[in-house]
Amino acid sequence: MLLPKQFHFLFFTFFYVLSIFAQDKGKAMPFSKIIHDIEQQHQVSFNYLQEDIAGLELIPPKRSFSLDQKLRYLTQKTNLSFENLGNQFINIYKNKDESQTICGYVFSSADKKPIEDANIVLNNKIQITTDFNGYFEFKKETKNILFISHVGFVTKKITAGSQDSKNCTQILLEPEVTELKEIKANAILASGISKNTDGAFEIKPKKFGILPGLIEPDALQAMQQIPGVNSIDESVSSINVRGGTHDQNLFLWNGIRMYQTGHFFGLISVFNPNLAHTISIYKNGSSAFFGESVSSVVDISSNPETVEKNNFSAGINMINADIYTKYNLSKKSFIEISARKSITDFVETPTYKEYFNKVFQNTTITDFSQNQNVDYKSDKKFGFYDATLKYALKIGSKDQIILDLITIKDNLEVFQSATVYDIKKSENNILRQQNYGGNLTWKRNWNNHNTTKVNVSNSSYELLANQTTAIGNQVVIQENTVNSNGINIENFHNINSRFSLRNGYQFNEIGITNLEQVTNPDFYRKVKDVLKTHALIFEGKYNDTLNRIYFKAGTRLNYIEKFKKYILEPRLQLDYGINKNLNLELLGELKSQNSQQIIDLQKDYFGIEKRRWIVSNNTSIPIQRSRQISLSLFYKKNDWLLDIENFYKKVNGITTSSQGFQNQLEFIRTTGDYEVLGTEILVQKKMNHFLTWLSYTYNNNNYHFSNYEFSSFPNNFELTHTFSWAVIYEKRNFKIALGTKWSSGRPKTSPDLSRIDLSDPVLVYNEPNNTNLHIFSQVNLSSTYKWETANGIQYKLGISILNILNRKNEISEYYRISSLTNSIEEVETFSLQRTPNLSFRISF
Template sequence: MLRPKQFHFSFFLFFLVFGLLAQDKGKTILLKKILFEIEQRHRVNFNYTEDNVAGIKLIRPRKSLSLEQKLQYLAQKTNLSFENLNNKFINIYKKETNSKVICGYVFSNIDKKPIENANIHLNDGTQIATDSNGYFEFEKGFENILSISHIGFITQTITTANLDSKNCFKVILEPEITELEEIKTNAILASGISKNSDGSFEIKPKKFGILPGLIEPDALQTMQQIPGVNSLDESVSSINVRGGTHDQNLFLWNGIRMYQTGHFFGLISVFNPNLAHTISIYKNGSSAFYGESVSSVVAISSTPENNERNMFSAGINMINADVYAKYNLSKRSYIEVSGRKSITDFVETPTYKEYFNKVFQNTTITDFSKSQDVNYQSDKEFDFYDATLKYVQKIGNKDQLIVDLITIKDNLKVFQSASVINLQKSEENVLRQQNYGGNISWERNWNSFNTTKINIYNSSYELLGNQKTTNEDQMVTQENTVSNNGINLENNHIINSTFSFNNGYQFNETGIVNLERVINPDFYRKTKDVLRTHALILEGKYNDTISRIILNAGMRLNYIEKFKKYIAEPRIQINYGFNENLNLELLGELKSQNSQQIIDLQKDYFGIEKRRWIISNNSTIPIQKSRQLSLNLFYKKNDWLLDIENFYKKVKGITTASQGFQNQLEFVRTTGDYEVLGTEFLIQKKMNYFLTWLSYTYNNNNYHFTNYEYPSFPNNFELSHTVSWAGIFEKNNFKIALGTKWSSGRPRTSPDISRIDLSDPVLVYNKPNNTNLSVFSQVNFSSTYKWVTEKGIQYKLGLSVLNILNRKNEISEYYRISSLSNSIEEVETFSLQRTPNLSFRVSF
């Protein structure tokens, strides 16, 4: 394996060779060498047989000549003909051929590339295959009838009776259009959302329609509409995919890993919804190029597929305002910037107030023993912002350089006081959360069949909390920082129209620091851990559209330096089309993860953002490993869509500290696993402008802690049953959506009242997660309308209402001993109450 310096030196030598090709003009050189020089200078590809050019020498043409002049020169000096196809491919054949020999070339009409191993069937039973240049030949008979076929293309039949044997003829094969790909590209859940043949969901925000409760294509809010994806506390910072925790998901923004995903402590996504061009979501069967996660992958790309015109847009809603601009610096480069900031500095809207009530709702807590309320008075200041920058530069016809930068920051100040039995207690808290990231990416198209991508990235995350208890004159400082650096190398190779493979190397270094400082009494603790990993990746892709088989198989081999440990992670995706309407899909993967979030104490960071990142030590904090297998049946016909998926998932190496226990396991430190068996169901019908769908998810999710007194019990994130429905109407520029979500209550642990002395209480619990909260039910609404002026300026107005019926849904419940009254307090957390939002946007 090449070290970085060796790689750069080899890379330099590779290009140096081309510079040494210059020869004296008067010397004759091999024709093959001249052809190679022309290919490099004019970006073309020559197709020929070795026999036609072998041994031919001549003086090279002048560099100043055009491509056509050079071809004319070569034709004059040799006994060869040069057929130029759109200045991209040039076929070479002899001017005089045996009158009894017919020759030809076979090309694809998709990209004009030669087709290798095309089957040539003659009426006398002879069978011939084309070479890598698409060339074939055979002896001419009285009347040869050719049948030319290849997987993925429509078969052609040709009679040779009228063919000129002096020149090779050309055959262009048309691609065979099957319904397999169409099934995977039609809208699912809403316009702008599709399901790909590899099992992933793809969201195009700029083509996004509407979903209940959403007026913007927020990536993390949208993905919660997908069966199997939930957030038990309505937070985009706590997304649970098939029973996993939020930190087990891999979130990438233009190749940069993001450790902070939510503003407003999870109520708003940090990713600007007016920026992203493509969002890919994998619940299972992800590419081997994605590592460091045992659950889902969310990959966000803000690089457009095509070079778009200059654009500017600005918008405001009842939480934040944002701007977006794209400016073409030249025909080959552009810059793209975006910025978003909360408007809480200027106004407190009804939406803002509901969000704050949701985050800080436990200011009234019930005294469990006396059944009376304990009132906490709070004064809060909060703001957030995010900004991005992208620079794209095309270099020549084969290279492209991309630079991406992102910054995210949240600030919170809270002054809180309480009075119980004439005792006063007050706290002043400051909490800062931020994530910075940068990525430099270079891509080179060596030719039509080979591409190389290299990117170098950094992600820095910081969570800082200062807590001051005024009456006790105590100061507590807590800090959690993450630095993630790496380099990715990926090579893509197209072998033929049905098979391609990718290979690559990844290096990653993650450093995490945790700091705690207390004044009065004095205490200081700081830990720093660094982990470096290397990964070799190989993937093969096979796509046979005639037999309707798509097979993607990959292997990722990780090496962890610190532990001297190898971990193999195979991935597989198989898609088989029974017919144009029915597909069967099998997905499987093994994955691992070295970092995770834990909760040391529930009161850390004054209970608002109490999770901190740590690194595995391969003993008390194991490397998490997952295995997952799913079988999916996908049916589509006459605007009906049916999607049924059964899955099995097991994650080993989890710690109790990472699961957010607030019962008897809160201070227990042990390791175990969780195991999920489930079904996801979606049925959808489109009728003209109306789209409606119904989804249902079932999962049976259990912990296994063999060293604990209760070795098996329900997972904290289990939702046994979830049902969602939506009705969407879209016509012209008007869109409206109404939907509802119902789920069985999450598990909770009740106290054992018979064993608690209320005069001097000590919490005693029943078996963990022995019961459940009440069911969750919510109805949401949203609508948008846009119009365009004669000058091309577009305006868009949006309205949404979450929880229209204002239902009070309990989403968590736990118990604690009050330090003020020495009694048991019951702490209940509820979902958002009725929350309106209004947005306005202008674009041109």
Template sequence: MFRPKQFHFLFFLFFIVLNLFAQDKGKVMPFKKIIIDIEAQHAVSFNYTEDNIEGLEFNPPKKSLSLEQKLEYLRKKTNLSFENIGNKFINIYKIDTVSKMVCGYVLSSIDKKPIENANIILNNKNHFTTDSEGYFEFNEENRNTFVISHVGFASKRITAGNTNTKDCIQILLEPEITELHEIKTNAILASGISKKTDGSLEIKPKKFGILPGLIEADALQTMQQIPGVNSLDESVSSINVRGGTHDQNLFLWNGIRMFQTGHFFGLISVFNPNLAHTISIYKNGSSAFYGESVSSVVDISSTPEKAEKNSFSAGINMINADVYAKYNLSKKSYIEISARKSITDFVETPTYREYFNKVFQNTTITDFSQSQNLNYKSDKKFGFYDATIKYAQKIGIKDQLVLDLITIKDNLEVNKSATSYNINKSQNNILRQQNYGANLSWKRNWNNFNTTKINVYNSSYELLANQYTTYENQRVVQENTVNNNGANLENNHILNSKFSFSDGYQFNEIGITNLEQVTNPDFYRKVKDVLRTHALIFEGKYNDTVSRVYLKGGMRLNYIEKFKKYIAEPRIQLGYGISKSVTLELLGELKSQNSQQIIDLQKDYFGIEKRRWIVSNNGTIPIQRSKQLSLNLFYLKNNWLLDIENFYKKVTGITTSSQGFQNQLEFVRTTGDYEIWGTEMLIQKKINHFLTWLSYTYNENNYDFPDYEYQRFPNNFELTHTLSWAGIYEKNNFKIALGTKWSSGRPKTSPDLSQIDLSDPVLVYNRPNNSNLHIFSQVNLSSTYKWETAHGIQYKIGISILNILNRRNETSEYYRINSLTNSIEEVDTFSLQRTPNLSFRVSF
């Protein structure tokens, strides 16, 4: 029982609480006073007209409520609309009870969870956000469409008239995870050439400006302007990247490995410059998806990044003529055709004569004519062509099929005859070089984050030499064929805007056949070797443009069936932006190669295209392996560009027969390695329409053959110093470029005259590569002009002059015994003399 005092206290307390509650319940305030209190508490400002709030009175909302909760309370009490703009201004409108309302919920398409604070942007530029439940509403009458957006999701436009206003609509937003585009620098060397974040150089032929001596974006000629890339004999079939031989470079055309890269036996690239859309060149740090190369990678893709309109163009210069056409068969398919053929069948231009003299000097084609006391006659036919076909078909919105075909052929026929002492001698020479390729690729975009690419390809190469001599009644046939098949699978996964990774599998089969057949005396040899390789690839990439960090690391694991051998090849590309102007870059890679080109005899294949492909036997012909590391400092500011790269590279498993020796090592068969380190520098400045650059390369490149008498000596392809300069002017449709290239002479081996009996000479040499050729120096000029008619037809003319000063540059030197004079003679090979070229092109 309660005592009286306790009872009285509880009764009194209950009465007070009840009285306070009754007072709170009945405390009605004017609406204007309520919103003034809210303004003071939440630092907002209400905008309204007196007519809309006149006479409104009710209990104020609790002070503990949030601003949004108070506005919702007022909305229910007053039937007014409250538009909150940035939690600063609140507009008060009178709701028209006749008008329709649009309401909805914004959800994620992946997990169906509500998206809070999604932005709803109306036609009148007013906007508001969704609540914690993803809910929104507005008056439909004055809003035809609205846009919903949120960070991390793709924006979506909704038409209010298409919504059902009886029920709230449900809107699903797709996550937007976009891989950041790699930042590219301004033009390097010329417009249309840029440096990518992964350290590679990218050439866009359609945007290509001009370079000294070039009037077209020839991929392999342009490549030789890059520091560290040279061709000692001016041939695109002898490109040396940081001391490597040409066959150590990987050339890909739409996924097809190309074993022939030059027309006119090396003076013109086989890749039509009017066709390629993107050319990527890697000197180091190439992707793990590139195999079968211990030097550089040149990847040419003629598939455009976006749809292009129908087009047609045709052109001619003093060597060849070509046509190009692209036709859209439908909105989802197109066909692209290109063809190019030499004009040497019809006319011998000055350009052709200079090219012919350069290519065939000191070969059996011209040696015949040097014989004395002969009534000599020669009838020669030379020609080349290339053609490509691309068919692309989109299937639905996720799939695309692309078929690429390419054919390349060079053909030389020389019939020689001479009369000596009433005896007629004749030779019928045929030299043919050709490459066919096909690639079928399928690409599927599973969603915004996952893509799969599959392609199967074939590349077939043939080099054939057929010589018949009536005087000696002898026939000599030499043939080198390559058949390369493969399949690639590549999956790309985007985790978020910074992280992505790729994985894949590659199968490659290469079969190489070498045939030699001689009559009188009879000799026949045919050797065929086949290698099959499997590769697993994993590659991850981190790209943060805010912190300016780029990291790409990959691993390629090769398995060679025949040798039951595993080879791991890690790759890395690391870039760090010290500031907006300065970037530090580290590139590294380990690579291997199972095929290579060798020379048995310098007069094979008439001494013109004397290299033949072979595959490794893991013994006398080892698997070539390379390791390379480079550190690069890149500066770009106020149109100044400075690029300094220090590198180290070592390639093991090379053979003497692959290095083109023409000294005492010509007939020595041994294996070893070469080691090169050096510095490459490019400084460039752009002033309005004028661009000038200066590049310098220093390297020290040495062979190491452990089993040879002279173990270590300079590499055949060493150019210790190389200096290039160019000045380019581009304004509107006029372009002109003047440039020069200077390099120290390549190594040569001199005979040791103190050890030679001149009465009965036998060649005795000094230490291999004990001296150097004379300095190489050349000045080149080119210019183009383009104009367009009122009907949209474009015309372009161009002129180039190689070696303006007509300098006689020596590119090689070797010695031989002249059996007629019984003496030692020096044989020199020289570069192109002054060579002009003109071009004309029409496009529409």
């Protein structure tokens, strides 16, 4: 007697065999289905125009036929001809007057592989592209001069002769000396986001699809969807990568280090989302050419990879308006300009109001209004802007010069007054934050194997607070400035198709000034520190695509002049393809950092942007040093994707003042380290127009302060468990995304009520971070629609809603003694409430 499982097996086997015989003898089938079956059986690829086979149906050839027999059969049954190229590519074309057509194949001279999407310009007016087999065709003209180009290859000019569609010309393009990043997987989390073989996540804003709650390709908002990347307080000025603080991340814009990353004090990225061409994010295993960070690297480049046409776009949302334009000054030069400004000067939208309430809660500005409830008046002005300029010029065929400039500014003015017991109290507060940067790049291709690039850059940052009070006629000024100058020399040597070398030298000078000035009583303090660092860098890469091995190793030797100190920083990236679907990846790095942000007092800079930059003194403020290693498995097949990564990270030389304590450690100055052990998992599935993914992150993150009575306790930025889920639908010009984020609450320190005298309270705490906040949970939605008019003008409409369910999520909690009631007061800070946003954009 057959068991049920055996019966089911025989049942399906019977109908499968029956379908095979049906294919040999059955009814007419669509021609596209027939050639698809042939591709699967004989491992070949057909090249054809869709209109040539549209609506064509016939009885398929016998499955037992050889490939040549099937092609002869199809030739007899149709008005088509088949060109077999080495039993690999088969060209299908209609029988026509072949003397009127020229065709060709474009291959790489290095590996003889076809080049897809190569640009073919005929007589400087007709432009076509090659398909996935490198094939193209066009109608003959009296003159047939072709220019063939593709990113990564040297442009080639040929004159097409009398070739016809049965004798296609073969064109070989020479690789251009540029280091192209190998893509491990496209469309991770959303279209336009990919993962490279070197472990970096790469975002292409111009190809960006959609993410929940995000309608623009904001780099710093998008990166928070990557497992292991969070923001404890929903701020792009407080991004935590694997337990690190925000200042431990290196943010580069066209080679310029940025010390300010957020507008509206952290709720919006300062990087114009409609400008950047490539954003690379490294959680580990970054190149040895990246220094001065012990956590992640965010490298933003607005240099286009391909030649682009003149274009212009402008947009507006409920926070800001922006414009962008690129204009080709000549065939070898172009200029690119972008500018963005807040609209809060003119209108207070619902989005602005929610942002304002989020940013200024529990600051000295809101404390003023809460403590006084008689005749209170307030007048506030807030605005921000950013602007960029790029000029690029090619000199001859080997040299290129690029100039990049960027300016960023946030400005807040608040005037408050109240009358209490016939005494008028008023304050005038001014808070300004700005960052200027410039970078000049010279690049020379000496030959097809050697390239040199030289960068000279400057970044200047300022944070200024000015407070004037009516009572006592007191003025308080606080200022934090950073001036950073850098030189980078990089040489690239392409030894062969598998092996390349990079070496270089970097110099950096950073000067940081902190100023505090008070009148009545008079107080003045100004401290300026300067550090100069030299670095020698060597890096080699081996990439064997045949054996699926990618290996990159480098080292960076830093020398700090002031301390006469050498620091060696090796880096490692290894990717091995166990098979075509499964990859094993090993990443490791040692890094160091000489500057950091600290908090002296929680009410500095009105408690809004209370962190200030300082440099190491190699004693009480040590050089921060990190070591990290991670091992991951990456599986991709049949539109399924699974990425599992385990990591270990340790950072030495941190100070308590850099960690934002608001408990018994707030006024204690000591040094220590933090240690993180974690796992990050991403599961993704693509189904037709749907993309869905689920991510999970586990972190065990602990401080170690050996000189403190509690030497080990949970890190302030520990989120033990984090889940994210999203479903995205994209079809043609319509996109919609729904997602949720859930995380266990961050650590907090509770007061020890058993040791507090409530009649005259003085705060006494339990062990640091002995408990946790409530769970954080948020559901977000976004959608965009794009359309184009007959004259080529594109319009895009977007809508997003953050925190649809309007959940009141607590993101921080601390305790203080209330001066009004002389009792212990619990101070809670909450995330954004339900926040809508609407955007509109026009491009041409």
